[in-house]
Amino acid sequence: MKTLCKLFSQILFAAAILCLSSGCDEDDDGITPDASGQVNLTNASSLGEILVDGNGNTLYYFTRDVDGESACSGTCIQSWPIYYSDDLEVGTGLDQADFGTITRADGDMQTTYRGWPLYYYSPTSDGILAAAGETSGEARNNVWYVVKPAYSLMLANAQLVGHDGINYTSDYTEGEAVTQYFTDVNGRTLYIFINDTRDTNNFTSEDFSNDAVWPIFYVDVDELPGTMDKDEFGVISVFGRDQLTYRGWPLYYFGQDAQRGENKGVSFPRPGIWPIANLDTPEAP
Incomplete structure (x- = not known):
């Protein structure tokens, strides 16, 4: 009996040590809850201002979520735990109206x-978040x-998925494939026109x-995702209105x-006439 009691005491001691090291206030996924329910701005050195939760944990967006869902x-959430607050308070420089909730x-x-679901990052893929500020x-x-x-x-x-309802690959042949491309901040697709020149x-x-069919696009280029190069963008005047260019290509929306x-413009009036703009777009002739 003494041996069993000693063993039980050892188990309790080990559990206590584990609790102290991992955090007993974590939920079942190992995510440290943000009790403050806040989202704030912080300066992240070379990245500039970014969004963090009330504990200073960095928030991320996923390019696959362009449709707002x-x-x-599954296993993705182990590396990228979701962020949710049912009583959100936003810090200075942020607008409460920019935040929403999805099921x-x-x-x-x-x-x-701004329609993009928010996530944390767990480097160890076990729900344990990266340190605050990372x-x-x-x-x-x-x-x-x-x-x-x-x-x-x-x-x-x-x-x-073209205007014709057909799925296309990045070379505008029919097929299933995920393609990366540029959008505005609200997830609206940007295109180039193959008959344009530099x-x-x-x-x-x-x-x-x-x-209205192909509206010209313009925005002041300031903040970009890390893999985009600000120097590759320019501005032209189109009958008195500004239009943004990428590698010399004027950028457009598709009116439909x-x-x-949505990226229906890839097949209108036929595939490849209005390609999406992305990091693989060549220099304009």
């Missing part, structure tokens, strides 16, 4: 920022990026009568992309 589930496919709730998840696999308060452009990864818009009419994440 979470594409991270995930698994039934859990998740907080969003940004080691930035550009992970070229699909995970820190959340900034004012991105100029964003990256998305999705299946290309820094020259050959589509838009002088009276802008066709602008009504929902975030």
Whole structure:
């Protein structure tokens, strides 16, 4: 009996040590809850201002979530635990109206920022978060990026589905594939026109009568995801209006992309005439 009592005492002592080292206030997934329910801005050195929770843990977005729904589930959540607060308070420099909530496919709730679901990063893939202030998840696999308060452009990864309802690959042949491309901050797809030449818009009419079909796109380029190069963007004047260029290609929306994440323009009027803009876009002729 004494031996059993001694053994039981040893087990309790070991459990206490484990509790102290790992944190007994963690939930079943090993995620340290953010009791404050806050999202704040902090300066992350070369990355500039980024969003963190009330404990200083960095928040991330997933390029696969361009449609506003979470594409991270199963084992993905072990490395990228979801962020959710049911009583969110935002810090100075942030707008409460930019935050929302979605119900995930698994039934859990998740907080969003400008329509992008928010995540943490767990380097050990066991739900234990990276230390407060760390940004080691930035550009992970070229699909995970820190959340900034004012991105100029964003990256998305999705299946290309044309205006004709057909799925396309990145070379605009029919098929199933996930392609990365540029969007605005609200997840709206950006395109180039193959008949344009360097820094020259050959589509838009002088009276802008066709602008509703392919609206020209412009934004001041300031904050970008880490794999994008600000120096590759420029600005041209199109009949008195500014248009952003990438590697010399003028950038456009497609008027019939009504929902975030849609990329119907890839098949209009036929595949390859209006390619998506992305990091593989060559220099304009």
